[in-house]
């Protein structure tokens with residue numbers, strides 16, 4: 001019987017040693033009930049999250065004019081492979097550049113890249129941060145989309161859970177409070193928390209499965 005218990009508990013590798021934390025117990029309780037209860041809803045719409053994340057970044061930062069959303073939508077898919085800073089740089093680099101005088105008027109150095117098109121996409125607020133406007137917008141939206149993907153992954157499993165990673169808490173009270181704790185994927189939001197003081201919250205989510213809870217539920 002003891003052997004059976006061991007096999008039951010350890011027959012499949014446990015992916016996380018922290019599964020006995022109080023937050024996990026809470027997750028387990030909720031997850032055990034999940035199959036019998038109605039389908040739970042996520043805090044966001046997975047079908048429109050890319051568009052919603054970009055809208056959120058535009059609204060919160062206000063650095064780009066809303067009509068350039070399609071150009072950010074086209075660029076966001078490159079961020080994962082190239083990084084949002086490189087994507088923003090290539091956007092500013094492509095096409096006819098501002099003259100030296102025009103760059104001076106923007107307060108940017110003469111050897112910085114700034115295409116006429118990229119300059120025309122800046123809002124009034126964005127003209128105060130011409131070299132950062134695109135990459136901060138991409139960064140904020142890209143991290144939101146990435147968090148949404150992790151939430152979606154975790155929510156697809158009966159014992160799925162989200163833990164928060166990210167070394168750059170940078171004065172964010174939510175990040176500090178929730179760092180290294182488990183979050184229910186159905187209550188987790190992919191959007192940066194309201195209290196985050198940063199242009200783009202560095203919070204990252206990690207999706208995992210509480211395998212010990214899975215085995216206990218099947219014993």
Ligand SMILES: [Zn+2]
Nearest residue numbers: 172175196201
């Ligand atoms: Zn934050």
